[in-house]
Amino acid sequence: MAAPCLFPEIGCYCVTARPERPRLSQGSVQRRGLENKGTTMNFVKTVGLALLGSALAIGGAAAQQKTVKIATEGAYAPWNFTGAGGKLEGFEVDLANDLCKRMNVKCEIVAQDWDGIIPALQAKKYDAIMAGMSITDERKKTIDFAGPYANSPNGFLVAKSSPLAKMPGTGQAFSLSTQQAAAEKAIEAYKPLLKGKTIGVQGSTIHSNFADKYLKGTAEIREYKTTEQHDLDLAAGRIDAVLADSTAIIGTLEKPEFKDYVMTGPSITGGLLGAGVGVGLRKGEAELKKSFEDAIQAAVKDGTVKKLSEKWFKVDITPIS
Numbered sequence: 371m372a373a374p375c376l377f378p379e380i381g382c383y384c385v386t387a388r389p390e391r392p393r394l395s396q397g398s399v400q401r402r403g404l405e406n407k408g409t410t411m412n413f414v415k416t417v418g419l420a421l422l423g424s425a426l427a428i429g430g431a432a433a434q435q436k437t438v439k440i441a442t443e444g445a446y447a448p449w450n451f452t453g454a455g456g457k458l459e460g461f462e463v464d465l466a467n468d469l470c471k472r473m474n475v476k477c478e479i480v481a482q483d484w485d486g487i488i489p490a491l492q493a494k495k496y497d498a499i500m501a502g503m504s505i506t507d508e509r510k511k512t513i514d515f516a517g518p519y520a521n522s523p524n525g526f527l528v529a530k531s532s533p534l535a536k537m538p539g540t541g542q543a544f545s546l547s548t549q550q551a552a553a554e555k556a557i558e559a560y561k562p563l564l565k566g567k568t569i570g571v572q573g574s575t576i577h578s579n580f581a582d583k584y585l586k587g588t589a590e591i592r593e594y595k596t597t598e599q600h601d602l603d604l605a606a607g608r609i610d611a612v613l614a615d616s617t618a619i620i621g622t623l624e625k626p627e628f629k630d631y632v633m634t635g636p637s638i639t640g641g642l643l644g645a646g647v648g649v650g651l652r653k654g655e656a657e658l659k660k661s662f663e664d665a666i667q668a669a670v671k672d673g674t675v676k677k678l679s680e681k682w683f684k685v686d687i688t689p690i691s
Contacts, residue, residue, distance in 0.1 A: 437476040438658070439496035440466050444481035445596045448621040448682040449502040452481065461682035462500040465519060468674055472665040485574055485595065488513060491652060498651055498662070502615065504576045504644030514653045516662035518646025519675060521689040523637035524577055526569075527604065527612040527619045530632050534563055534611055539636030546641025556636045557584050564589040567610040570600030576643045577613050583642060585613075601628075617683045646689045 442450040442462055450460040458479055470477030482490055484501065491499055491513065505515045523543060528534040537560045544553035565588055571578045573593035581591045592609055594600040601622050603609045612619070619633045649662045669675050670688055679687045 435474070435476055437478055438470060438473070438498060439478045439480060440470075440498045440500050441480050441482040441487055441490065441496045442466070442499070443484050443487065443501040443596075445484070445598055446502050446618060447598075449618065450500070461520075461678055462502065464678050464682075465669065465675065466500050468669060468678075469662065469665040472668055473661045475661075483595075484572070488650065491650060494652070497655075497658065498649050500649055502618070502647055503650050505646055505648045506576060506579075506642065506644040508579075508642075509650070514651045514655065514659060515648040516651060516659050517648030517666050518689045519648060519666045519669070520679065520687045521639065521646035522615050522617045522683075522687045523639045524580065524613060524643060525616040525619055525633045525637060526635040527601075527614065527622060527628075527631055528610065528634055529604075530630050532610065534567070535632055535634055537563055537634040540634050541636075543637040543639070545639050546643060547645075548640065550641065553636075553638055553641070554584075557638070560635060561585070561588050564611075568592055568608075570594055570603055570609040570612045572597050572600065572614065577615070579642050580638075581613055597622075604631075617685070617687060620683055620685070 442458060442460075444450055444452045444458055446460075448460050450458065450462045453459040458481060463479055466479055467477050480496060482496070482501075487499055487501060487503075488509075490496065499513075503509070505518055509515075526534065526537065528537075539556040539559055542556065544556050546553045561584075564585060568590045569581060569585065570592050571581050571594070573595065578591070578593055581589075585591060592600070592603075594603070597612075597614055597618055600609065600612050600614075604612050605627055612622075616633060616637060622628050623631060623633065649666070651659055651662070666675075675688045676686050679685065
């Protein structure tokens with residue numbers, strides 16, 4: 371039947387009265403309640419399982435992020451050094467963190483003495499080395515490399531008052547790989563000045579190899595465990611010169627106690643000095659090597675290596691491809 375008009379002043383709508391619903395018995399009510407409860411429980415269970423699955427998936431993705439452990443010396447400023455509070459700092463520490471981000475891995479950087487840095491890599495104490503290590507044929511017999519990510523010539527650090535400060539070839543650059551004859555001629559030109567002198571080098575490095583090949587018999591070669599040690603002996607007057615990477619020398623010259631010292635001699639690269647500085651890896655780690663290679667190339671291409679090298683060395687040591 372038609373319902374009465376409730377609000378005649380605004381117009382009426384015809385509303386048909388809702389038919390009366392049949393009454394349910396008590397048993398039917400109880401069964402309906404149990405059915406609804408069961409449906410609700412199934413829904414809650416389904417949603418709960420879905421949420422749990424999502425949480426496990428997210429947690430699993432986070433747990434799957436690989437950690438790459440990288441060793442550095444921590445005593446080769448400004449490449450790498452131990453700063454205030456024992457924190458590792460330097461060019462390679464900054465670059466390592468950048469490379470890890472590009473590789474989508476967690477970066478763990480640890481300090482390792484130079485003389486044991488390759489054996490510890492072989493013993494799987496860490497995954498990679500970033501410690502100013504030059505890529506040489508001799509080292510490639512033992513380990514693999516990714517890179518290079520930097521390239522820097524060698525040089526001599528001497529007192530400004532020393533006769534060695536006027537070493538022939540200063541300001542000139544030579545490569546033992548592409549200009550071997552010219553490079554060796556430049557070395558022969560300064561050897562007379564080194565006769566009877568004592569030169570400090572860090573042991574087991576390309577510079578100790580260079581000194582052994584070209585300067586042995588002319589000067590006394592004294593090896594040190596770290597570059598810091600030969601710098602201290604130079605300042606104390608116990609040696610006449612230091613032969614080292616030019617970027618390490620630049621870092622030393624920034625210290626107040628070395629204001630009366632200067633870098634001298636021709637800049638030599640290539641040959642037994644290697645093909646630049648790279649990431650040391652165990653042989654057979656093809657996937658990790660490719661990840662580092664791709665990250666290094668990207669960092670070189672977008673100027674990150676240039677930016678970091680100018681921050682730490684005041685010069686660009688980006689490798690030339």
